[in-house]
Amino acid sequence: QLVESGGGMVQAGNSLRLSCAASGILLGGYAVGWFRQDTGKGREFVAAINWSSSNRNNADSGKGRFTMSRGEAGNTVYLQMDSLKPEETAVYYCARGKYSSDLSTTYGNYDYWGQGSQVTGSS
Numbered sequence: 001q002l003v004e005s006g007g008g009m010v011q012a013g014n015s016l017r018l019s020c021a022a023s024g025i026l027l028g029g030y031a032v033g034w035f036r037q038d039t040g041k042g043r044e045f046v047a048a049i050n051w052s053s054s055n056r057n058n059a060d061s062g063k064g065r066f067t068m069s070r071g072e073a074g075n076t077v078y079l080q081m082d083s084l085k086p087e088e089t090a091v092y093y094c095a096r097g098k099y100s101s102d103l104s105t106t107y108g109n110y111d112y113w114g115q116g117s118q119v120t121g122s123s
Contacts, residue, residue: 001025002094007117012086018079018117020094025112028074031097033110036090036119044090045105047079048097057103061088086123091116 002025006018020032033048048057049068056068067080077094095110102109 002096002112002114004092004094004114004117007092007119009120009122010084012121012123013083015080015082016084016119018081018092018094018119020077020079020114022075022096022112025096026075027070027077027096029100031100031102031104032068032070032077033095033097033104034068034079034092035095035107035110036088036092037116038090041090043093043107045107046092048103048105049077050103051100055101055103057105059105081119084119084121086121089120091118093117 003021010016029051031050034046035043037043045059047068053070065082069078093116094114096112098111
C-alpha cells in the first residue's frame, strides 16, 4: 500500500512537502506520480518521476514550483510544493506507475494508489 503524509493548511505563497511511503509493494523500479482532486472535480495530474529520478514530468500549473524526488532507500517519494496557491487546495494522491519510465498524466496508467492527503491553501 501507499501512504501519503505531510498535508495540512498552508498560507498562500508558502511551501509544503508531501511524502509517499510504500509498504508491501516496491516503488523502486517504477515511475511514481502525484495527482490531486478537489471536491466535485476530476483527478488532475500534478507530477511524475521515473524509476531512476533522471526524468520528471510536471503539469504546467506546477512547473518551477513543484519538485518530485525519491528517498535514498527507494521506497519513499516526495513532492515539494513551493509558492502554493489557494486554488491548489485538494486531496493529493501518490500512485505507482505500471512501468519504469512512463511519466503518464493519465490516472489509468497507475496501478497502486494511496488514500490521499488533504492540502488546504488559505489566502
